[in-house]
Amino acid sequence: MTPLLLVAGAIVGIGAAVATGARDARIASLGLVGLLVAAPFVADPLPAPLPLAFGVAAGILAGFLVFVTARRVPDGPAPTLGLPATLVAAAAGYVAGLGATAVALPRLGPDAALAAGLAALAVAVGPIAVTRDIFRLGPALIVLYTAGTLVLNAVAGTPAPLTSIATGVLVVALAAGAAVVGSGAATLGGTTGPDEVHHRRPAVARPRGDAR
Amino acid sequence: MSLLPFLAVATAGTVIVTLLRDRRWLGTLAGIGAVLAALGAATAVRPDTPLGIGGGALAGSDHLRVLLVLCLGGGLLVLIVARLATWQPSAPGALLGGAAGMGLALGLAGTPPALLAAAAATVAASALALGSPAAPSRIRALARELRGATTSVVVGLVAAGIVPAAASTPGRVPGLAEPGLAEPAAAALVFLGIGLVLAHRFGAIPLHARVSRLADATPSGALPILAAWVPATWVIVILGWAPVALGPSSADLGLERALIVALALVTLLFGAVAALIQDEVDHVVAYTIVADAGIALLALASLDPAARDAARAWVLVFATTRTAMIGWTIAFRAAFGTGRLRDTAGWMRRAPALGVALAAILVAVVGWPGLLAWEARLAILRSATGGPVLLLAYAGSLGTGVAICRLLVVGLGRPSPIVAGAVGELPRLPAQPAGAASGPAAPATAPARVRAASLPGRVRVLAASAGRDARPALELNRVPLRAFVVILLAGLALLTAVGAFGIDAAARAAGPSLPSFVPFAGG
Numbered sequence: 001m002t003p004l005l006l007v008a009g010a011i012v013g014i015g016a017a018v019a020t021g022a023r024d025a026r027i028a029s030l031g032l033v034g035l036l037v038a039a040p041f042v043a044d045p046l047p048a049p050l051p052l053a054f055g056v057a058a059g060i061l062a063g064f065l066v067f068v069t070a071r072r073v074p075d076g077p078a079p080t081l082g083l084p085a086t087l088v089a090a091a092a093g094y095v096a097g098l099g100a101t102a103v104a105l106p107r108l109g110p111d112a113a114l115a116a117g118l119a120a121l122a123v124a125v126g127p128i129a130v131t132r133d134i135f136r137l138g139p140a141l142i143v144l145y146t147a148g149t150l151v152l153n154a155v156a157g158t159p160a161p162l163t164s165i166a167t168g169v170l171v172v173a174l175a176a177g178a179a180v181v182g183s184g185a186a187t188l189g190g191t192t193g194p195d196e197v198h199h200r201r202p203a204v205a206r207p208r209g210d211a212r
Numbered sequence: 213m214s215l216l217p218f219l220a221v222a223t224a225g226t227v228i229v230t231l232l233r234d235r236r237w238l239g240t241l242a243g244i245g246a247v248l249a250a251l252g253a254a255t256a257v258r259p260d261t262p263l264g265i266g267g268g269a270l271a272g273s274d275h276l277r278v279l280l281v282l283c284l285g286g287g288l289l290v291l292i293v294a295r296l297a298t299w300q301p302s303a304p305g306a307l308l309g310g311a312a313g314m315g316l317a318l319g320l321a322g323t324p325p326a327l328l329a330a331a332a333a334t335v336a337a338s339a340l341a342l343g344s345p346a347a348p349s350r351i352r353a354l355a356r357e358l359r360g361a362t363t364s365v366v367v368g369l370v371a372a373g374i375v376p377a378a379a380s381t382p383g384r385v386p387g388l389a390e391p392g393l394a395e396p397a398a399a400a401l402v403f404l405g406i407g408l409v410l411a412h413r414f415g416a417i418p419l420h421a422r423v424s425r426l427a428d429a430t431p432s433g434a435l436p437i438l439a440a441w442v443p444a445t446w447v448i449v450i451l452g453w454a455p456v457a458l459g460p461s462s463a464d465l466g467l468e469r470a471l472i473v474a475l476a477l478v479t480l481l482f483g484a485v486a487a488l489i490q491d492e493v494d495h496v497v498a499y500t501i502v503a504d505a506g507i508a509l510l511a512l513a514s515l516d517p518a519a520r521d522a523a524r525a526w527v528l529v530f531a532t533t534r535t536a537m538i539g540w541t542i543a544f545r546a547a548f549g550t551g552r553l554r555d556t557a558g559w560m561r562r563a564p565a566l567g568v569a570l571a572a573i574l575v576a577v578v579g580w581p582g583l584l585a586w587e588a589r590l591a592i593l594r595s596a597t598g599g600p601v602l603l604l605a606y607a608g609s610l611g612t613g614v615a616i617c618r619l620l621v622v623g624l625g626r627p628s629p630i631v632a633g634a635v636g637e638l639p640r641l642p643a644q645p646a647g648a649a650s651g652p653a654a655p656a657t658a659p660a661r662v663r664a665a666s667l668p669g670r671v672r673v674l675a676a677s678a679g680r681d682a683r684p685a686l687e688l689n690r691v692p693l694r695a696f697v698v699i700l701l702a703g704l705a706l707l708t709a710v711g712a713f714g715i716d717a718a719a720r721a722a723g724p725s726l727p728s729f730v731p732f733a734g735g
Binding site: 177 | 265266267268320322324325328329331332335336338339343344346347348350351352354355358359362363365366367369370372373374
């Protein structure tokens with residue numbers, strides 16, 4: 001495990017904490033950019049230059065999509081934990097991941113990838129499980145997805161170039177989906193969570209001709 | 213290489229119909245044209261030489277061709293039924309975008325890329341269907357779909373990664389002296405994780421709320437791709453991998469397999485009960501999808517390649533019959549202005565063609581011994597269960613048929629006032645204005661008469677006349693036209709159930725969707 005891997009993993013953890021814990025949505029999207037740009041470097045051996053560049057470009061594009069939406073989003077409820085507590089949670093996840101070296105879990109990738117993955121996982125689960133602000137859900141989902149790819153790197157080793165490229169494509173697709181959700185919520189003037197009590201319209205109130 | 217033209221056409225079609233979604237007639241024409249073009253490209257998909265991409269491969273297969281043709285053919289018919297009822301601008305884009313993602317997911321070799329592409333298909337179809345126009349229920353449904361796709365792909369990726377790691381490092385766990393003991397524990401985790409993914413994507417109980425809410429929020433024309441075809445893609449990807457990766461450990465997974473079988477039985481039985489007690493036809497269809505998630509879970513629980521092949525055939529019957537049922541509900545709701553069964557007693561008096569179509573769908577869903585639909589379902593049940601449990605699973609698997617029978621029985625009752633006041637299915641002709649009875653008016657001037665006498669002039673006059681007459685005729689005959697298209701949908705479901713299009717052979721053929729973890733296995 002090289003210092004470069006540790007630093008890249010730490011940047012991922014801090015980016016994940018900022019993306020899910022910052023009060024300002026624009027700062028959160030900048031944290032997301034840091035996370036997504038650093039994540040492809042947490043692999044040993046490093047991916048080939050083309051998939052690596054693709055991953056970085058996809059991360060910047062995804063962060064930009066979320067940032068553009070963040071500018072339109074009205075102030076919603078503050079994150080449940082707040083930034084300091086989220087940073088501590090990410091640090092705890094990072095240390096726990098590094099500590100996995102002691103129990104020698106079967107894996108083919110670096111410990112730093114597992115550490116960064118657990119750090120991102122630790123801060124992403126909360127906003128996804130209890131979503132009070134629908135805009136927060138998008139960045140949290142991207143953080144969770146990045147955590148999954150990092151854990152995959154840790155257990156299965158550096159992915160094949162095709163998998164790296166597909167990972168970048170899905171990051172952009174998720175960011176676009178999050179942007180659509182955020183824009184829609186901003187247009188409607190509210191950012192309620194997806195699990196709000198479901199008020200089903202009575203069937204007779206639906207317009208004739210299935211126009212829903 | 214034969215898959216590339218399909219991907220290009222479907223992607224371009226998605227962009228075009230999304231750009232034209234605010235133009236009602238142009239959008240309709242572009243939507244139908246793009247789906248037809250994608251359908252034509254899908255028929256050309258063949259199991260040819262794999263195209264190497266970044267250490268992986270992209271290739272077509274017979275199963276992928278059949279799946280895409282049924283998805284786009286059934287989806288097109290549902291779009292036409294929906295268009296004859298109302299204008300749903302987001303539905304064609306969702307169908308094409310979802311189909312492109314499905315083609316990618318089932319054309320890529322290797323489990324991680326296939327899972328990533330399946331998630332991308334879910335995200336694309338959901339965003340295209342629910343993103344615009346913005347409404348609170350749609351935005352919430354889209355957020356739930358994004359959350360479900362992300363959690364599913366994360367669990368799937370980690371599970372797919374654990375297996376090779378555990379298999380390649382036996383005996384590394386301290387305290388376990390005997391090599392190989394690490395693998396059963398890892399296999400159990402992986403199996404439960406993959407079972408969770410399958411249950412969530414298909415809507416198995418207790419994760420069934422997703423399907424019901426989706427049926428409420430999604431434009432009905434886009435519901436087949438979101439509720440049936442994309443989940444079917446997840447099933448094919450997962451079942452293509454699980455028996456290969458976990459089959460050798462199946463003897464050590466007794467408890468885990470029993471858990472999945474129990475979940476499947478609960479889903480089959482409670483899903484059928486839920487479908488029987490629903491009052492909305494949309495929810496009846498949604499809960500039949502939930503109930504059939506039990507069969508997909510049983511196919512996973514067996515970890516048997518034979519059950520996998522049966523599931524690859526069954527899932528096509530499942531998705532096609534559910535597409536037909538969704539088309540039927542659109543026509544039903546449009547005909548009576550409501551989907552509530554308590555208000556539409558005796559509906560078959562006014563809509564006998566819809567009754568015939570529903571009866572045909574019932575036959576396709578249940579089948580009979582010797583029919584592909586019946587045999588594939590029974591093979592899955594037998595591979596995972598036995599004795600009284602098999603009997604229970606068999607009874608539960610007929611729940612969808614019972615729910616359809618209930619719809620038919622309601623239709624045979626005494627007509628309610630809403631049904632009595634509804635428009636019937638008999639075709640009607642527009643009333644001819646007095647001046648138009650003798651055909652188009654003759655041109656007044658000599659040059660105009662010369663122009664009209666020429667061949668292009670005659671074609672123009674005929675086209676104008678036909679267009680002028682067709683519009684009111686179309687407006688008057690929306691009900692019989694919808695019924696006719698629903699009958700076509702039911703016929704497609706019947707053909708699928710009897711095993712037309714070479715479904716049986718295609719389900720057993722190797723291809724990219726029967727992958728091992730990394731190398732390309734088939735093509």
